[in-house]
Amino acid sequence: MKIGVFVxxxxxxxxxxxxxxxxxxxxxxxxxxxxxxxxxxxxxEPGQDEIVxxxxxxxxxxxxxxSCTPRMHEQTFRxxxxxxxxxxxLFEMANIREHVSWIGKDREANTNKSVDLVRMATEKLMRNxxxxxxxxxxxKRVLVIGGGVAGIQAALDCAxxxxxxxxxxxxxxxxxxxxxxxxxxPTVDCSSCILGPRMVDVAQHPNITLYAYAEIEEINGxxxxxxxxxxxxxxxxxxxNCTGCGICMDKCPSKKARDTFNEEIGFTKAIxxxxxxxxxxxxxxxxxxxxxxxxxxxxxxxxxxxxxxxxYEMKDEFVTEKVGAIVTATGFDLFDWTVYGEYGGGxxxxxxxxxxxxxxxxxxxxxxxxxxxxSDGKEPKNVVFIQCVGSRDKSVGRPYCTGFCCMYTAKQAIxxxxxxxxxxxxxxxxxxxxxxxxxxxxxRRAMEEYDTNYIRGRVSMIYPKGDKLLVRGAxxxxxxxxxxxxxLVVLAVGAEASAGASGLAEKLRIxxxxxxxxxxxxxxxxxxxxxxxxxxxxxxxQGPKDIPSSVAQGSAAASKxxxxxxxxQLESDPQVSMVDIxxxxxxxxxxxxCPFGAIKEIDFRGMAxxxxxxxxxxxxxxxxxTCPQGAIQxxxxxxxxxxxxxxxxCQF
Amino acid sequence: xxxxxxxAYYPGCSSTGTSIEYDMSSRAVCAxxxxxxxxxxxxxxCGSTPAHTVDHSLSSALSARNLDQVSSMxxxxxxxxxxxxxxxxxxxxxRMEDKAFRDKVNNLLEKPANxxxxxxxxxxxxxxxYGIENIRKRVVKPLNGxxxxxYYGCILNRPPHLMQFDDREHxxxxxxxxxxxxxxxxxxxxxxxxxxxSFGIPRKDVVMRLSGKLLDTxxxxxxxxxxxxxxxxxxxxxxxxxxxNHANGSHHNxxxxxxxxxxxxxxxxxxxxxxxxxxxxxxxxxLDAMANGENLKEKAA
Numbered sequence: 011m012k013i014g015v016f017v018x019x020x021x022x023x024x025x026x027x028x029x030x031x032x033x034x035x036x037x038x039x040x041x042x043x044x045x046x047x048x049x050x051x052x053x054x055e056p057g058q059d060e061i062v063x064x065x066x067x068x069x070x071x072x073x074x075x076x077s078c079t080p081r082m083h084e085q086t087f088r089x090x091x092x093x094x095x096x097x098x099x100l101f102e103m104a105n106i107r108e109h110v111s112w113i114g115k116d117r118e119a120n121t122n123k124s125v126d127l128v129r130m131a132t133e134k135l136m137r138n139x140x141x142x143x144x145x146x147x148x149x150k151r152v153l154v155i156g157g158g159v160a161g162i163q164a165a166l167d168c169a170x171x172x173x174x175x176x177x178x179x180x181x182x183x184x185x186x187x188x189x190x191x192x193x194x195x196p197t198v199d200c201s202s203c204i205l206g207p208r209m210v211d212v213a214q215h216p217n218i219t220l221y222a223y224a225e226i227e228e229i230n231g232x233x234x235x236x237x238x239x240x241x242x243x244x245x246x247x248x249x250x251n252c253t254g255c256g257i258c259m260d261k262c263p264s265k266k267a268r269d270t271f272n273e274e275i276g277f278t279k280a281i282x283x284x285x286x287x288x289x290x291x292x293x294x295x296x297x298x299x300x301x302x303x304x305x306x307x308x309x310x311x312x313x314x315x316x317x318x319x320x321x322y323e324m325k326d327e328f329v330t331e332k333v334g335a336i337v338t339a340t341g342f343d344l345f346d347w348t349v350y351g352e353y354g355g356g357x358x359x360x361x362x363x364x365x366x367x368x369x370x371x372x373x374x375x376x377x378x379x380x381x382x383x384x385s386d387g388k389e390p391k392n393v394v395f396i397q398c399v400g401s402r403d404k405s406v407g408r409p410y411c412t413g414f415c416c417m418y419t420a421k422q423a424i425x426x427x428x429x430x431x432x433x434x435x436x437x438x439x440x441x442x443x444x445x446x447x448x449x450x451x452x453x454r455r456a457m458e459e460y461d462t463n464y465i466r467g468r469v470s471m472i473y474p475k476g477d478k479l480l481v482r483g484a485x486x487x488x489x490x491x492x493x494x495x496x497x498l499v500v501l502a503v504g505a506e507a508s509a510g511a512s513g514l515a516e517k518l519r520i521x522x523x524x525x526x527x528x529x530x531x532x533x534x535x536x537x538x539x540x541x542x543x544x545x546x547x548x549x550x551x552q553g554p555k556d557i558p559s560s561v562a563q564g565s566a567a568a569s570k571x572x573x574x575x576x577x578x579q580l581e582s583d584p585q586v587s588m589v590d591i592x593x594x595x596x597x598x599x600x601x602x603x604c605p606f607g608a609i610k611e612i613d614f615r616g617m618a619x620x621x622x623x624x625x626x627x628x629x630x631x632x633x634x635x636t637c638p639q640g641a642i643q644x645x646x647x648x649x650x651x652x653x654x655x656x657x658x659x660c661q662f
Numbered sequence: 663x664x665x666x667x668x669x670a671y672y673p674g675c676s677s678t679g680t681s682i683e684y685d686m687s688s689r690a691v692c693a694x695x696x697x698x699x700x701x702x703x704x705x706x707x708c709g710s711t712p713a714h715t716v717d718h719s720l721s722s723a724l725s726a727r728n729l730d731q732v733s734s735m736x737x738x739x740x741x742x743x744x745x746x747x748x749x750x751x752x753x754x755x756x757r758m759e760d761k762a763f764r765d766k767v768n769n770l771l772e773k774p775a776n777x778x779x780x781x782x783x784x785x786x787x788x789x790x791x792y793g794i795e796n797i798r799k800r801v802v803k804p805l806n807g808x809x810x811x812x813y814y815g816c817i818l819n820r821p822p823h824l825m826q827f828d829d830r831e832h833x834x835x836x837x838x839x840x841x842x843x844x845x846x847x848x849x850x851x852x853x854x855x856x857x858x859x860s861f862g863i864p865r866k867d868v869v870m871r872l873s874g875k876l877l878d879t880x881x882x883x884x885x886x887x888x889x890x891x892x893x894x895x896x897x898x899x900x901x902x903x904x905x906x907n908h909a910n911g912s913h914h915n916x917x918x919x920x921x922x923x924x925x926x927x928x929x930x931x932x933x934x935x936x937x938x939x940x941x942x943x944x945x946x947x948x949l950d951a952m953a954n955g956e957n958l959k960e961k962a963a
Contacts, residue, residue, distance in 0.1 A: 349829020357849075473851030476882070 011071040011136050014064045015046035015128060017106075018057070024111040029121045031107070033076060036125045040132050044075045046275030053083050058090045065094040072096070072138060074131045076124060097140035099584070099646060102131040105341035126659055133658040140604035144305050146606040146625055148234030149334040150575045155226060155514070159557055160549025161339030162208050163564030164571075168337075169217035171572045176331045177212065178240055181270075182210055182223045183288035186341055190271065192371040192379075193558060195421040196452035202287055202374070209289040212439045219331075222290055225510075227328060229517045230607070233544030233624050234334045234580050242327040245283070246295035246303070247317040256283055256290030257431050258311035258320070267299035273366040275384065276376040280319075281311045285374055293319075335544045335571045338528060339564065340514060341567075342505040342550040345400025345408060352471050352502060353396070359385040360479055361472060361499045364395075364418060367550065371425050381499055386477065390497030393426050394481045395437045396469050402440060410512020410525065412504035414556040416443045419502045420456040427460045435462045436494050438469050438483050443518050446558070457508070466491060472499060503552040518545050519606075519628075527553045538567045547571050585646040586627035587634060593641035595620045600633035609633060609642075667791055670732045670740040671699035674747040674893075675707050680746070681893035683937025687786050687922035688743045690935045694926070695792060697797040697799060702731045702740065708750040711860050718757065723770040725754035730775035739780040741787050743922070745818040745892045749803075751781045752824050783818070785891045785921065786827045789835045794842050802930040804844025807955035808948070810924070811850035811885035812836035813876065815857060830854070834887055836921050843928040848883045857898040869961055870909035873898045877906060877914045886948055888919040896920060900940045917945035 015037040016267035017024035037046040044535045049057050052075055059074060073096070075087050080103045085378065088098035104127040106120075114120050139276075150173060157179030165177045183189070189209075191201035212218055221240055228239035262279035271284035274661045278284075280299040283291055295303065295311070302308040302322055312320035340570045344365060348356040360383050362370075373379035383390055397419055400411040423435040437456075442464075444450040456462045467484035474480070507526025515522045520540040521529040528551050531539035536548050546567040549560035574580075587600075587609075598616030601609045608626035612619050620642060631644045640649055677685035682931045692699050695957030705728050707713075712722035729751060742748050758764045758777040768774040782790075786795065814833045822830040831854060840847045857876060876899060880888050890896045900918040908913055918941070926936040927949075938945060 351829055355829075355832055357832075471855075475851075475879075 011042055011100075012044045012069060013040075013042045013074060013132055013135060014061070014068060014070040015040075015043055015074045015076065015132065015603075016052050016057075016061060016064075017046070017128070018052035018237055019048065019050050019197060020073065020077060020107055020111075021051065024077070024107050027111045027115060027117050027120045028106060028124050029078075029117060030124075032121050033124045033128060033253075037074075037128050037132070039162070040129055042136055043132060045070065052077050058093075061087070061090050062094040065091065068093060068529065070096075070100070070329070072100040072135045073353055074102045074104060074128060074135055076106045076128050076131070078107040079105045079109075091631060097142075099141040100135070100138050102135040102138070104272040105130040106130045107533070114645050117591035122480075129476060130655040130658045133654040135650045137648070137654055138646065141645055143584050144624060145581055146234060147579050148575065148577075149236075149332050150174070151331070151333040152236055152335045152337060152571050153178065153236070153331065153333040154337045154339060156186070156339035156341055156549070156551070157184030157212070157220070157222070158339060158341045158549060158568075159188040159205060159208075160341070160551075160555075160560040160564040161186070161337070162205075162212055164337045164339055164546075164548045164568045165218055165560045165567050166208065166211055166215065167568030169215045171568065173217065173571065174577060175215075175218045176238070176240075176333060177218055177220045178224050178226060179220070179222045180225050182245070182292065182294045183271075183284050183290065184212060184220070184222065185287075185289065186367070188557060189285070189287070190273070190365060190372075192424060195417045196446075196448045198304065198421065198424065202372075204491070206287050209287065212256060213289045220290065221329070222292075223294060226514060227394075229336070229519075232628075233316060233542075235625070236333050236336060236544065238331045238333060238336075240329050240331060244324040244326050245292070246297070246300075246320065246322055246324045247293045248317075248321055248324075249290065250291045251317045252292045252319045253317055254283060254288075255316065256293070257314050257316065258293050259283060261310050261314045263308065263310060264299050265302055267296045272369045272376045273363065275362075275366050275369050277512075277593075287374075295320075310625070335546065335574055336518065337546045337548055337567045337571065338514070338518060338520070338540075338551055339509060339548040339567075340508050340551040342554060343508045345406075345504045345506045347399050347501050347503050349406055352469065353399070353499070354472050358472065358474060358479060358499075359383075360390075361495070361501065363501050363503045364415070364422065365503070367422055367500045368418075371422070371429065379429075381426065381498070385470040387434075388497070389430060391430075391433055392478075392496050393423075393433055393435045393499075394469075394479075394494055394496040394499045395423060395435065395502060396481075396499065397437065397439045397502040398468075399501040399503045401502075406506055408506065408525075410554075411443060412554040413443065414554065415502040415504060416453065417446070417449055417556065420444075420453040420502075421463075422500065423456045423462040424460045426522070427462075432504050435460075436481075436496075437462055437464045438481075439464060439466055440468070441466075446556070472496075480560075497595070508551065511551065518538075518542065520545055527551065538563055538570055544574065582625050583629060584624075585629045585644070587622045587629070587642050588622050589620045589622060589630070589642050590641045590643065591619055593639045595639055597638065599636045599638065603632050603636045605630065607634065667787070668694070668698040668737070669700070669787065670735055670737045670844065672702045672708075672728060672732075672740050672742040672751070674744040674749060675710070676744055676893035677723055680897055684743050684896070684920040684922060684939035686935065686937040687920055687926050687931075690931050691788075691922045691926045691929065692784070694929045694931060695788075695797070696851055697787070697792065698743075700735065700737070702728060702735070704809055705731060706746040710746060710750065710794070712775050714750065714753070719763065719770065721750065722754040722763070723767045725750045726758060726767055726775040726777050727771060728779075729755060729777040729779045730771075730773075733776040734780045737927050738778075739782065741782050741784055743784045743891075743893075743920075745783060745815065746894065748781060749825070751779075755781065756824060782943050783827070783891065785818070785839075787836055788839065788925075789828075794838050797839060797925070798842040801843055801928045803928055805840070805924060805928055805952065806844050808845040808924075808952050809848060809884055809886045810840050810845045810919075811848050811880050811883065811888050811898070812840060812853060812921070813850055813880075813888045813890050813895060814853050815890065815892045816859075818854075818891055820854075825860060833952050836891060839921060839925060840889060845924070848885050850880060850885065850888070852879050854934065857895045859894055859898070860897055862902060867909070869898050869902060870906050873902060874906045874910045874912065877916060878912065879904065880916060881914060885916070887917040887919055887945070889919050889924055889934045891921055903943050904920055915943060917941060917943050917948055919945065932961070
């Protein structure tokens with residue numbers, strides 16, 4: 011094979027600490043290399059043209075580019091060599107930027123290391139084979155996991171684009187966190203008034219199948235051909251016939267059920283519909299609180315239901331759906347603030363979370379939109395807001411900024427004044443982070459027009475004093491301690507990854523960070539992609555996000571799905587494992603170790619042999635290191651190729 | 663009952679003077695509960711506040727010598743009633759893990775000190791090693807009718823990674839013991855607030871304000887008395903209560919007990935053994951009322 015080597019300066023990124031001309035000169039001496047040069051920007055148009063011309067002029071059979079990481083430009087250069095008529099796998103990249111020039115200052119040592127890396131690449135390239143992707147047909151349906159505002163947006167955009175959508179929501183209604191909000195910032199418009207119509211659209215869209223109160227049990231397959239097992243949890247109510255009339259809820263005698271929709275401000279009934287605008291508006295029995303399910307006595311709901319929907323014998327059901335792409339929009343949970351002993355650790359009823367306060371402000375909430383202290387039902391006069399609770403705090407393992415608490419706190423301070431004109435709000439803050447369109451103006455309004463007292467400092471202690479709470483903190487601008495007699499304390503609790511995030515990530519085979527937020531394909535350039543083909547992200551599952559950002563991501567994810575489905579067939583990656591049937595002894599070890607279920611046993615003339623299902627294989631290579639015979643080899647990273655690289659590096 | 667509990671006992675300087683009743687009651691309670699205490703031979707001052715504010719290595723040398731004395735007793739755990747002593751002993755142990763620091767301190771001592779000693783407070787071993795349920799079983803004179811608040815002070819469980827005992831913001835050890843003794847425990851919201859500590863000497867006004875607030879709050883929540891586990895807290899609240907009343911125009915007359923004194927009472931020990939007469943604010947009226955209340959109950963039954 012005649013090989014050409016191109017050593018890139020990357021402007022001064024590489025050239026500053028690597029003598030690229032010397033690397034090219036050294037490369038000319040390697041076996042097989044007939045052409046080597048250094049160029050300013052190999053990825054630029056003239057840089058790529060130089061490669062194409064060199065292939066033609068020197069009749070090259072393969073190309074090595076020594077430049078940046080393959081994650082950056084491998085695809086670019088593969089297309090370049092393809093343009094010149096070579097198979098795109100007859101190309102190798104040596105990373106002399108991230109692995110060399112950016113991490114070392116010694117020019118001589120860097121140059122020597124670069125030479126080594128180029129030698130490894132040429133030795134491997136000599137053993138490369140032309141590989142050809144296979145085409146396969148795809149199922150143009152999409153699964154959206156999570157029915158919050160991001161998931162709703164993604165589902166509607168996909169459905170409007172003509173795709174069939176399966177939307178799976180784990181609670182009994184879609185709407186997510188946004189449905190719990192009273193108003194939205196910075197426009198202070200009614201949250202459920204703007205979200206409600208979208209929720210109705212989901213229910214009525216002919217292309218959307220909604221599974222509420224359902225969870226993802228199992229995900230198999232690969233991009234274009236996923237098979238999803240959905241668990242429809244038992245509701246004990248036949249939803250086909252339930253009209254959502256609510257008579258069962260009115261008559262249910264069990265009044266102490268956990269009201270998760272209202273953030274446990276008060277209680278709900280054991281059979282309940284979470285809120286009047288719920289989609290679907292169907293009742294569900296909470297078995298933990300239903301006396302019929304617990305003790306076999308009661309049965310009131312079954313007696314009063316006009317449609318005869320109650321079924322105490324109902325069991326979980328499983329359905330299988332086939333889709334070609336998945337949008338994950340599983341949202342976030344609130345940080346458990348009770349770890350803060352200084353805020354009372356949950357002992358004081360009048361210390362509540364911002365989301366509980368939001369339910370209290372909502373006209374359809376448990377207090378009918380009246381602000382009342384949970385302890386005695388009195389209207390508060392002094393309301394203290396504490397920001398950054400479980401946000402920007404290393405001591406509780408949450409060093410990141412949730413990003414939207416400054417804004418909703420300003421909104422809640424404004425709403426407090428609207429509800430209770432004689433009240434006084436105080437906000438303890440660290441910094442005001444209001445970096446959105448009309449955001450800073452909004453926080454200014456809270457301070458200047460609504461007379462909110464912003465105190466820059468942390469709260470060290472809250473303790474009861476009579477029927478009030480004494481909030482003690484620092485005013486770091488004044489350099490003093492401050493004490494506020496509060497009637498109600500609202501904690502601006504930060505966001506964390508939703509409870510089941512890591513479990514779902516394992517099923518989706520996508521990665522997540524140490525906090526449980528899902529990792530995007532690239533922090534700048536692939537914000538809604540994941541590193542698993544066909545799986546996309548929308549909303550706060552990727553990191554805390556406010557409503558506009560979540561909606562934007564929902565639409566972005568939908569556009570990625572529509573783009574993917576614009577083709578009828580996809581190309582599979584040929585860098586997969588292949589079995590040398592002559593060497594395979596049919597031991598089946600590879601079948602056991604494959605994490606993707608991509609290897610099956612076949613019968614070959616009466617003998618058991620392993621066989622790789624190419625479209626499922628992800629090219630991880632675990633099977634190749636398991637195989638005692640070396641019979642299963644990962645294409646483009648065979649044992650021989652790896653050993654040749656090792657030899658190239660260890661020859662001296 | 664668990665008779666295998668055996669500790670080296672480091673009394674600390676206050677125990678020989680201002681908090682002698684804490685020492686007496688701690689020893690009496692441990693004896694009553696069959697917890698064996700052996701005094702650290704030839705112990706010296708832990709360094710207290712003055713030493714560590716001046717020089718860390720000198721301060722640690724003082725504490726390290728005490729720990730080495732424990733090690734020479736063939737014991738590996740030492741208890742002390744005083745949280746300030748405990749903090750110094752623990753800090754020395756922790757700092758000595760650093761080799762450079764250890765060499766510096768050992769240079770100051772006659773011989774290299776073994777500081778690998780587990781140190782705990784009397785309160786901590788009563789709760790963690792002896793167990794509150796076992797204490798409950800040993801109560802012979804329950805503190806029925808006594809309404810008490812538990813005041814821990816700021817250093818008993820702080821800094822948390824060093825002290826490793828109870829909740830740093832909301833400790834419950836003494837609350838739970840008092841409840842087990844039959845007392846009515848009112849949640850004291852300022853249980854980990856500072857009493858003013860040694861500021862009683864250079865800036866008395868600070869103690870007047872801070873300790874005054876503790877007494878005001880205790881009274882407001884209906885406590886008849888406070889229990890403490892720290893000689894300095896006890897001194898500020900008890901001995902200075904009159905000064906506080908003068909400075910703030912208040913009229914407090916609240917007995918401030920060491921928790922070991924009330925524990926001893928419930929175990930049936932005498933007031934004399936527990937040094938009740940050493941308290942500045944007399945608990946006489948309260949103790950009599952409690953005794954009478956108990957008698958009345960017994961008569962009713």
